[in-house]
Amino acid sequence: MNHLVISFITKDRPGLVETLSKVIKQHQGNWQTSSLHHLSGCFAGVLEIAVEQAQCEALTTAIKALDGFKIIIEKTTPAQTSNESTVVLELTANDREGIVEEISAVIHHQGGNMIKLVSVQDNAPHTGQPLFKAKITLAVNNEQTPSLINALENLADDLMVDISR
Incomplete structure (x- = not known):
């Protein structure tokens, strides 16, 4: 399972979370963790998605193609637990x-x-x-x-x- 950390910003408008979640679902991704905020007329967020290797590239391409979004995607591995x-x-x-x-x-x-x-x-x-x-x-x-x-x-x-x- 691959994990994608996605950060984005776009002009705020209704339906943005639905748009993101629909693309993720279409590529069999699983929305793990997120922090989304309205800030000065913009909508910005960071989210972590788990997705099978076979769907990873297609999901990345589809998210980057979203109209009006500035997006950064980083492929990661889940953090290991620590003694802290x-x-x-x-x-x-x-x-x-x-x-x-x-x-x-x-x-x-x-x-x-x-x-x-x-x-x-x-x-x-x-x-x-x-x-x-x-x-x-x-x-x-x-x-x-x-x-x-x-x-x-x-x-x-x-x-x-x-x-x-």
Whole structure:
């Protein structure tokens, strides 16, 4: 079984997921994992498809032929399991330039590997001040988790970190 990681962007319009899923089904592909978003009038996403070798080239060709899509397709093998555990961090801080770089640098230097980042800019309820909110899933060695959390909390006085597993 081949795995395809497909990233795309297109002008948003109704029926885009149906269009993608129909092409995948026509080539006996199996939609595995995805993250799809409406962003500033565009529709963008990343998805993983499992497909038999015999259908892989035809599926790749059909997806690349979709009208109006900018597409990148990477043939991959599924990731092997590791000794790391998954930790989910929910972060809230006053929004500022460079905050994602600051957070990602701490995670990297503390031995974490960011698996997923979902962020939004919101306004504080009473003041209206811009807030940065993020939910980050990362893989980290259990022994490094406390120092990682400590380093994140020391990044700024206004950064709140909630942890779950």
